[in-house]
Amino acid sequence: MNTKTIVSLCNKLKLAGVAQAFEQQTKNAEYIDMAFDKRLLELLNAQLCFTQDKRQKSLLRQAKLRFPNAYMDDIEYELYPGLKPATVNQLAKCDWIKNYQHVLLIGPTGKGKTTLACALANEAIKQQVPTLFYRMANLLLELVAAKKENTLDKLTRKINRVPLLILDDWGNALMNSEERHLFFELVEARDQNGSLIITSQYPVSTWHESFQDATIADSVLDRIVHKGHKIELKGESIRKLMGINVSKSGGHNAK
Template sequence: MLHQHTISQLQALRLEGMVLGLQEQFTQRASDDLSFEERLGLLVDRELTYRENKKQARLLKSAKLKVSTACLEDVDYRPGRGLDKKQVASFASCDWIRGAQSILLTGPAGVGKTWLASALGLQACRSGFSALNMRVPRIFEELRVAHADGTFTRKLQSIAKVDLLILDDWGLHPLNQEERSDLLEIMDDRVGTKSTIITSQLPVEHWHEYLNDPTLADAILDRIVHQSHKIKLKGESMRKQEVENTAETVKKQKAS
């Protein structure tokens, strides 16, 4: 009865981690030999771990990462991909996010730009930063709706709060004047305060021409390119390689 009362009190205080820890101590007799201070310390550690895991799960859900299984530990550094192992390893600390720096990932289709962006987004969530992955066409579609229903300012504010914004598929479609203006608003909110990852098949040196408005292009790129790490991925399509490897595996299985 006393145990249940304590659990009810902890639940009322929303200390769910301590509830789980206490229940574990009740069922694991090894804890009987521990002192009060040791058992209390274990409960506090359990609560902290519970909160950290819950926060990370919430951040990952909100991030909407394109490749949920991607992580920096699994980065493929095979020769010819254009990846510097030391540079990528340095991103794991997320100091680049603390310093409001950005990463520009460019390269042909299928070389792993979105995968690497997702891995960096996962690492950000692991470190307690909020992230949001959006395809560029989708974000402009949502902003267009926001203009129409009067929620544009609120939408911009919600994007501005995100520690790491991942803009995927930059440069696939031409932008109109309203989209260019919206893009400037997004980047202006983030410069010097938040980080952005941009993935694009279009080389950075062609972005000014892509934006197709000298004045706005200068303003937008001034907020994007400076204080950014640039990674040019190379090589054949990894998706094509995966298909070929799968086909080869199936062929070997049939032969055996």
């Protein structure tokens, strides 16, 4: 058997997963008497895993998460009073994305909203869901700049191609007339076509104020809030709690 030739052909055909698995098979005696179809099935499964892993890494790079290493398994629920594991585990299934629903993470600064948003995003990426992360202020700046540079269509197509869009720090600044119009058009285009994760320090009841226009505020929020899974994070700042734990444990770095 010419292992090198087979591996070379697999790589030329961009079947790196098959090539790696085949090399492993040739080094393991248990495969000598295994039926061809079983060996082939293992090779194809190896290629599938390789392709999915490669796709996942690509989606993670494209998402540009603020905390790309935030995962559900690392959530310390004792730092999130009132956050129920059952709720988080249900959201991790990502059925809400398939149904074009949203997740609203509300709470004071330092409560880990962005970390939780990124952990949810990583679950979506594991399921091969394209994702984008924006700080709300930066998104508004990009929309305005794209309009001035006549590239607005290109930017909105890029954003609307992803099923999951994360908007971090909603409501930190008031929108001017141009910003709220552009944002309304974006939300309108994504309605029934995509999902949002929104983090905000402010209660949903105050979100109208950032628009400075009651009609547009009603139109935007009606498309978001009524289809949103709202999670309110309470208690002390996680940064403060982690700082206390750091000092008690001898100065280890807190994440």
